[in-house]
Amino acid sequence: MTYYQTKNIGVVPPPHLSDKLRLYHVNMNPYGHRVLLILEAKRAKYEIYKLDPLKLPEWFKEKNPRLKIPVLEIPTEQGDKFLFESVVICDYLDEMYTRNPLHSTDPYVKAQDRLLIERFNELIKGSLECFDTNFAFGSEQIIQTLDIFEKELASRGTNYFGGNRPGMLDYMIWPWIERLLLLRCVNAKKFDSKRSLFPNFADWSDQMQLDDIVKKHAHSPMEYFDYYKNARAHCMGYYL
Amino acid sequence: MTYYQTKNIGVVPPPHLSDKLRLYHVNMNPYGHRVLLILEAKRAKYEIYKLDPLKLPEWFKEKNPRLKIPVLEIPTEQGDKFLFESVVICDYLDEMYTRNPLHSTDPYVKAQDRLLIERFNELIKGSLECFDTNFAFGSEQIIQTLDIFEKELASRGTNYFGGNRPGMLDYMIWPWIERLLLLRCVNAKKFDSKRSLFPNFADWSDQMQLDDIVKKHAHSPMEYFDYYKNARAHCMGYYL
Numbered sequence: 001m002t003y004y005q006t007k008n009i010g011v012v013p014p015p016h017l018s019d020k021l022r023l024y025h026v027n028m029n030p031y032g033h034r035v036l037l038i039l040e041a042k043r044a045k046y047e048i049y050k051l052d053p054l055k056l057p058e059w060f061k062e063k064n065p066r067l068k069i070p071v072l073e074i075p076t077e078q079g080d081k082f083l084f085e086s087v088v089i090c091d092y093l094d095e096m097y098t099r100n101p102l103h104s105t106d107p108y109v110k111a112q113d114r115l116l117i118e119r120f121n122e123l124i125k126g127s128l129e130c131f132d133t134n135f136a137f138g139s140e141q142i143i144q145t146l147d148i149f150e151k152e153l154a155s156r157g158t159n160y161f162g163g164n165r166p167g168m169l170d171y172m173i174w175p176w177i178e179r180l181l182l183l184r185c186v187n188a189k190k191f192d193s194k195r196s197l198f199p200n201f202a203d204w205s206d207q208m209q210l211d212d213i214v215k216k217h218a219h220s221p222m223e224y225f226d227y228y229k230n231a232r233a234h235c236m237g238y239y240l
Numbered sequence: 241m242t243y244y245q246t247k248n249i250g251v252v253p254p255p256h257l258s259d260k261l262r263l264y265h266v267n268m269n270p271y272g273h274r275v276l277l278i279l280e281a282k283r284a285k286y287e288i289y290k291l292d293p294l295k296l297p298e299w300f301k302e303k304n305p306r307l308k309i310p311v312l313e314i315p316t317e318q319g320d321k322f323l324f325e326s327v328v329i330c331d332y333l334d335e336m337y338t339r340n341p342l343h344s345t346d347p348y349v350k351a352q353d354r355l356l357i358e359r360f361n362e363l364i365k366g367s368l369e370c371f372d373t374n375f376a377f378g379s380e381q382i383i384q385t386l387d388i389f390e391k392e393l394a395s396r397g398t399n400y401f402g403g404n405r406p407g408m409l410d411y412m413i414w415p416w417i418e419r420l421l422l423l424r425c426v427n428a429k430k431f432d433s434k435r436s437l438f439p440n441f442a443d444w445s446d447q448m449q450l451d452d453i454v455k456k457h458a459h460s461p462m463e464y465f466d467y468y469k470n471a472r473a474h475c476m477g478y479y480l
Contacts, residue, residue: 076348085358088351095347107335108316111328118325 006048013059017075020045024071026053028227030175031086032070033217037171038090040213042097087117102168113169120173127176146198153200159207166211177205182224246288253299257315260285264311266293268467270415271326272310277411278330280453282337327357342408353409360413367416386438393440399447406451417445422464
């Protein structure tokens, strides 16, 4: 069963929402990918409007003057409203739909997970450094962050950060890990040699790839490899 | 009734916690001030350990290698644990103690409040610019951010961001607003002339000063004025 339709954004605003949510998303954008995972995990009804960030229509810029992406449009009693920032959107969805809760019910664990989502930004920065061809510096940042998550998984002693199934932290970091797998296309031997450094995390990554929610919006390492090669050639930094 | 004691941090770690929380705090630090307000709002039992950030004991650095301040120490079944980041600590407290809930029960309003807390960082940056003597640039950032909060209060049509009493957003921004009042010591006429630009926000600020929770950890504009004058003279940027 499919819960979503995909449309391209137009010069006039789409109709008012009634029974579903609307995600404005740039194709392949990892922050939007986070929201897609949570929409699926929550079995929300939604539609996706695809944006070309270099050709944003005027009505969209007016509603979103800071040009944030992704944006979730929500039907409310006071009309449709916009929500920004992937982490805030995802926490909103987790609270709005009580089914399949993604955050721990233990406030301390939830707080730790929030700090780890914050900490993961260093891996995101490292990935951008690599994209900007500052490979040595970027990959060091990535390795250091992976080490934190490796130790965290080991200390939790569970398959997922969320326990025996993926939770909010698992899905919040997944988009960048799915993309990291493209490095196998660059040098498979070197990539595989890193597995022994991060045994728990590598196993987690294998399990995540088999998750039904992850599979719904997954791309292959080769697709990412081609996409980022093209993005670099065409200076599409904004798309990342 | 007082819920807290204040002690100075020592060369050996303080005893394990049993029935209360422990806040490691740098005097006059606005991020720690946030946590103090929420501890009071939740009527938590806590003790304060005062830190001198230039003389942190070794045991504290080991437990907190990123030297984050403030830190909340929490008794758990697995021993005492540390929690960092003022916003994360405050949300933790709001979830841990169900009395006097500070976040809206409407997930959309809660999400908006989180975005506004994030947005408020621009006023914090502006204040630091002013402290660094880049006064024109800093005050413009402050004015622009105050304008957002003025409009938000007007559109909510309530005395506080949290409705008819202060909520999480009110307390998260208050420490910097309390400090802004020191500008009246610099130029009272100029300060008062700004009131008409921000009528709702100025009224909110008046009300907040009368709040019992705010009063518990308040300092006067003159105390802040003297403190920051001294801090600048002694290059105590870290204390801010």
